[in-house]
Amino acid sequence: MTPPEAPSSDAGTMPPAVSSCAPHNAQPQKWTALRKRADFLAAARARRQGTGTMLVQGRDRRDGDAAIRVGFTCSKKVGNAVARNRAKRRLRALARELLPAQGLPGWDYVLIGKAEETGARPYDTLRHDLSYALRKLAGGA
RNA sequence: GCGGAGGGCCGGAUGGCCGCGGCACCUGCAAGGGUGACGAGGAAAGUCCGGACUCCACAAGACAACGGUGCCGGGUAACGCCCGGCUGGGGUAACCCAAGGGAAAGCGCCACAGAGAAGAGACCGCCCCCGAGUGAUCUGGGGUAAGGGUGAAACGGUGGGGUAAGAGCCCACCGCGGGACGGGCAACCGGACCGGCACGGCAAGCCCCACCGGGAGCAAUGCCAAAUAGGGACCGCGCGCGGGGGCAGGUCCUGGACCCAGGUCCGGGAUACCGCCCGCAGGCACGUCUUGGCCCGGCGGUCCGGGUUGGCAGCUAGAGGGGCGUUGGCAACAGCGUCCCAAGAGGAAUGGUCAUCCAGCCCCGGACCCCGGUUCGGGGGGGACAGAAUCCGGCUUACAGGCUCUCCGCGCCC
RNA sequence: GGCCCCGUGGCUCAACAGGAUAGAGCAGCCCCCUCCUAAGGGGCAGGUUACUGGUUCGAAUCCAGUCGGGGUCA
Numbered sequence: 001m002t003p004p005e006a007p008s009s010d011a012g013t014m015p016p017a018v019s020s021c022a023p024h025n026a027q028p029q030k031w032t033a034l035r036k037r038a039d040f041l042a043a044a045r046a047r048r049q050g051t052g053t054m055l056v057q058g059r060d061r062r063d064g065d066a067a068i069r070v071g072f073t074c075s076k077k078v079g080n081a082v083a084r085n086r087a088k089r090r091l092r093a094l095a096r097e098l099l100p101a102q103g104l105p106g107w108d109y110v111l112i113g114k115a116e117e118t119g120a121r122p123y124d125t126l127r128h129d130l131s132y133a134l135r136k137l138a139g140g141a
Numbered sequence: 142g143c144g145g146a147g148g149g150c151c152g153g154a155u156g157g158c159c160g161c162g163g164c165a166c167c168u169g170c171a172a173g174g175g176u177g178a179c180g181a182g183g184a185a186a187g188u189c190c191g192g193a194c195u196c197c198a199c200a201a202g203a204c205a206a207c208g209g210u211g212c213c214g215g216g217u218a219a220c221g222c223c224c225g226g227c228u229g230g231g232g233u234a235a236c237c238c239a240a241g242g243g244a245a246a247g248c249g250c251c252a253c254a255g256a257g258a259a260g261a262g263a264c265c266g267c268c269c270c271c272g273a274g275u276g277a278u279c280u281g282g283g284g285u286a287a288g289g290g291u292g293a294a295a296c297g298g299u300g301g302g303g304u305a306a307g308a309g310c311c312c313a314c315c316g317c318g319g320g321a322c323g324g325g326c327a328a329c330c331g332g333a334c335c336g337g338c339a340c341g342g343c344a345a346g347c348c349c350c351a352c353c354g355g356g357a358g359c360a361a362u363g364c365c366a367a368a369u370a371g372g373g374a375c376c377g378c379g380c381g382c383g384g385g386g387g388c389a390g391g392u393c394c395u396g397g398a399c400c401c402a403g404g405u406c407c408g409g410g411a412u413a414c415c416g417c418c419c420g421c422a423g424g425c426a427c428g429u430c431u432u433g434g435c436c437c438g439g440c441g442g443u444c445c446g447g448g449u450u451g452g453c454a455g456c457u458a459g460a461g462g463g464g465c466g467u468u469g470g471c472a473a474c475a476g477c478g479u480c481c482c483a484a485g486a487g488g489a490a491u492g493g494u495c496a497u498c499c500a501g502c503c504c505c506g507g508a509c510c511c512c513g514g515u516u517c518g519g520g521g522g523g524g525a526c527a528g529a530a531u532c533c534g535g536c537u538u539a540c541a542g543g544c545u546c547u548c549c550g551c552g553c554c555c
Numbered sequence: 556g557g558c559c560c561c562g563u564g565g566c567u568c569a570a571c572a573g574g575a576u577a578g579a580g581c582a583g584c585c586c587c588c589u590c591c592u593a594a595g596g597g598g599c600a601g602g603u604u605a606c607u608g609g610u611u612c613g614a615a616u617c618c619a620g621u622c623g624g625g626g627u628c629a
Contacts, residue, residue, distance in 0.1 A: 036450095040488075080527075089493065090494095092160090092493080093160075
């Protein structure tokens with residue numbers, strides 16, 4: 001049914017998809033999630049930078065791996081489960097946008113949400129704060 | 142039109158850009174890449190009940206203890222849930238509320254006040270008799286429980302007769318108790334007739350009666366890997382053979398020192414029993430079997446201590462949910478037919494952001510009308526409660542606002 | 556995620572098979588004593604018994620439901 005037509009339709013749509021993906025894959029830094037409690041504790045003992053809307057912790061792993069890893073923390077002080085999840089998701093979206101370009105290879109980052117501000121302030125403010133915090137952490141290293 | 146009662150449903154919409162999760166398919170040696178559909182709630186919540194499912198314990202079962210349920214009948218896998226009915230209470234009504242079995246099985250409690258608080262009692266009173274006093278009245282004896290007063294509650298109520306004064310002492314009505322008989326599956330309802338009236342309340346105090354319940358919970362449980370210790374206590378079974386090697390350990394005898402106990406340390410002597418190595422027998426686990434692997438003086442079990450805080454399974458199709466039709470039933474619900482839907486994360490996906498619109502809120506201006514609203518235009522600002530964690534059935538609690546159905550009362554018009 | 560426990564003055568605790576006024580110590584304020592302070596003595600204030608309902612004549616106590624806090628399990 002579909003197999004005979006599949007090659008012809010794929011051939012028409014493939015070239016644009018490949019061309020748009022090629023430059024995206026040129027960036028070597030891909031980030032993965034931080035999952036182990038020990039990694040969170042290690043990052044907390046390392047460098048940190050607070051801003052009006054969040055707290056950012058960063059740590060150079062020095063293990064030779066260039067991957068950037070990132071974790072998110074929102075305590076009960078942020079609010080109920082809905083508020084905590086929303087704050088975490090906004091932080092996740094920020095990290096996806098800024099970290100591949102502005103984060104340092106081989107580092108672990110932990111973004112910590114603050115009560116009220118992380119879920120309520122404009123997205124541009126959050127973007128500015130994260131960019132500022134990443135510069136400060138890189139400058140001190 | 143105004144006011145009210147009971148249900149049911151929804152609880153932002155559309156689009157652009159950038160993303161996430163497991164699944165299916167395609168591609169690739171692999172890492173990976175691509176495509177596709179799907180992806181939070183009515184409460185996902187509280188964890189208050191009931192189950193499914195696992196492990197442990199015990200096993201026909203019964204009893205005791207403990208916990209729960211509690212008008213009657215039905216529904217259900219089950220329930221403390223739901224439906225229908227009964228009784229009592231509230232409301233003009235629609236309708237609502239009720240842990241609603243037993244207080245003549247027994248124990249206990251009923252503070253304060255009051256004379257008296259459970260089969261009680263006489264404070265102020267009322268009445269009679271004897272005596273004192275000119276008299277008001279008083280001492281003593283006796284009869285009463287109507288009236289006053291206390292209390293949440295005072296041992297039937299109202300009226301009449303009766304009496305020295307009174308009293309179910311007698312009568313009428315009401316209440317109460319028993320109750321032939323009739324209706325109903327039952328709770329219960331009606332009730333001829335009988336009884337002069339005793340039987341207070343609390344069982345969300347102990348308790349009695351009937352029925353139900355073994356315990357723990359998916360962080361259950363099973364498996365793999367890694368890592369520390371190469372441990373301690375108790376119980377059961379077994380505590381064999383041969384060879385090699387050695388005099389540094391153990392064991393036995395003995396001397397001394399320390400010393401609360403008991404052991405530690407130093408020294409002398411004896412022994413080949415044990416420790417060490419190899420093999421047999423035996424045991425353990427994997428495997429279809431063979432070969433093989435580990436332990437090899439232990440093996441199995443229970444508990445304690447120590448280490449690890451990784452992965453896989455459990456993990457999502459089940460008493461599943463919903464629509465329509467039909468059959469039975471007042472209904473809850475059940476049967477049959479047919480169609481549709483159905484997430485599986487694991488520091489935890491189901492989104493981030495922007496624009497437009499739709500409700501609701503506030504402000505300004507115009508118009509209309511029995512002065513408070515309706516409608517039109519513009520602007521501001523802004524989304525209720527809330528996020529699956531093994532899965533179902535309920536209950537309870539939170540919730541901006543909106544839609545809709547049925548019913549009741551009052552007013553007006555025809 | 557499951558299970559268990561607890562909420563009484565500012566703090567630590569009483570009062571509990573229901574009985575009317577919720578009590579004690581420390582802390583606080585005032586007075587006495589002392590040259591001054593501490594200690595000691597006397598007095599005072601401070602409580603919606605976490606909250607909301609229910610049972611009862613009557614609830615800190617009994618029963619439900621909310622809210623908050625703590626512990627424990629791989």
